[in-house]
Amino acid sequence: MATTWLGPKGRAEALASMADEELDVLVVGGGIVGAGIALDAVSRGLSTGLIEARDFASGTSSRSSKLIHGGLRYLEQFDFELVREALHERGLLLTTIAPHLVRPVPFLFPFEHHWERFYIGAGVTLYDTLALTSRNNRGLPAHRHLSRSGALRVFPALKRSALAGAVQYWDCQVDDARLVTTVLRTAAGLGANIASRVQAVEFLREGEHVVGATAADLETGDRKQIRARQVVNAAGVWTDDIQEMVGGRGQIHVSASKGVHLVVPRDRIQASSGMILQTEKSVLFVIPWGRHWIIGTTDTPWDLDKENPAASRADIDYVLDHVNQVLRTPLGRDDVEGVYAGLRPLLSGESEETSKLSREHTVAHPVPGLVLIAGGKYTTYRVMAKDAVDAVAHGLGGAIPNSVTDKLPLVGADGYAALYNQRHRLARDSGLHVSRITHLLRRFGSSVHDVLDLIRERSDLGQPLAGGEDYLRAEVVYAVAAEGARHLEDVLSRRTRISFETWDRGIAAAEAAAELMAEPLGWNKEQVKREVEYYRKGIEAERAAQEQDTDQEADAVQHGAPEIVPDLHVGRPGDRP
Secondary structure, X not given: OOOOOOOHHHHHHHHHXXXXXXEEEEXXXXXXXXXXXXXXXXXXXXXXXXXXXXXXXXXXXXXXXXXXXXXXXXXXXXXXXXXXXXXXXXXXXXXXXXXXOOEEEEEEEEEOOXXXXXXHHHHHXXXXXXXXXXXHHOOOOOOEEEEHHHHHHHOOOEXXXXXXXXXXXXXXXXXXXXXXXXXXXXXXHOOOEEEEOEEEEEEXXXXXXXXXXXXXXXXXXXXXXXXXXXXXXXXXXXXXXXXXHOOOOOOOOEEEEEEEEEEEEHHHOOOOOEEEEEOOOXXXXXXXXXXXXXXEOOOEEOOOOOOOOOOOHHHHHHHXXXXXXXXXXXXXXXXXXXXXXXXXXXXXXXXXXXXXXXXXXXXXXXEOOEEEEEEOOHHHHHHHHHHHHHHHHHHXXXXXXXXXXXXXXXXXXXXXXXXXXXXXXXXXXXXXXXXXXXXXXXXXXXXXXXXXXXXXHOHHHXXXXXXXXXXXXXXXXXXXXXXXXXXXXXXXXXXXXXXXXXXXXXXXXXXXXXXXXXXXXXXXXXXXXXXXXXXXXXXXXHHHHOOOOOHHHHHHXXXXXXXXXXXXXXXXXXXXX
């Protein structure tokens, strides 16, 4: 097995390998769907490469609600099969694929009128029943009905007048960006070639057939031709742009919907459970997230900058207004420590409202040699990947093994349960507090030994990161050495979540983190300074955008922030999905 470490050396070797030999499959896009496709393909024995124009998971796949769930609201749309499929995948992730990353979380579903108990209760009963069709879901508790007093014991922050009772049910959550990186590391361990900051600038053609892509290394400016028998474009919200490039306009139409989430400190809302609220357009979640709450989301059409969707003052006020309708002590803008916005790629239908567009996915062959996949939910990424690789297999011809990813644990999953039970011993042996070991186990699983080895080699890496004390200095080094981080934003925004978990959005941690990244990446002092300055300017633009009243004004402000490694803005294949 090849190494699972996606460090600088691994990236260089992957690029050289992709340029030297024709691949069976080249995946363009390093979000959760692209990562899943790479893993599915390589685990079927196909020679596989993946390139991503920016950082892995830098688009939609790091800006979700961070839930692994069936989509309770889709029952209202009678989309039972989508819910059943998602609940099956939830069970697989929780029990087999990523038990170290996916964990159960309870949600309270309050209602204002007693007659709603039957309606909501019936929906949640159906939700649990659909989950039981998969044996993997039986580890989650069943829902329970609560009186008003019982609901207030679980969620004291609620206004007594805002509810007549509630139903509590269970779903799961995950660090979305971390799951992407872990899927990619697992694919690399099976022999896939993985490289970020590499942009596909055009497709290679032989007649009507796509036979690969010309790829630009955005770090060096070098260009390489990567030949592949099949190319899969997992471009998410850029799907329509890709179709236009290959003359396949009209097969798939994707609309972008902006979802904005707020992050507030845990002590601002007194509760021992998450919560879900119905709104006039969609649903609003209040999700426990370590020492914080994530509150969201919005669901509005977006046709501006797809690379960095901006949250406006109106978005923030919308979320606050809706959650404050039920909170005893209202939240204000001063309570918001973090904000992030992402785009959902939705398959367009007859409805003009993005909240009613389909979350199902589709696969298409616009031209021979090119597979497009679009739509879907984060939770069902593995099914999307399987369907895409099935389409690849059809294009390749011959006998290709069936997908095995439903039985394939990700890096860090094997041995996790036993190590978690041994966390007190690990704490004694390492000299770290047991809470630190628990934190590391829930981020790295059995790969925790790699992080602890770094600390044994350099004792200073066992100290908290200045300005981002929830994380150890070793986690920054490991992000570069093993997880493919190449720039400061990669570490502060995705390998850790310091960018939205701290009041200053990671500014205080920037210099210390950049200095730790310098050695494994070969940075000099000027590069360290440059990384910190670009990160600071990006945060300033983000904050300024959040003071603007409209999407257009917010986009104009945030779009002006400089990129540490700008893409080439040619075509669009390989812009982050």
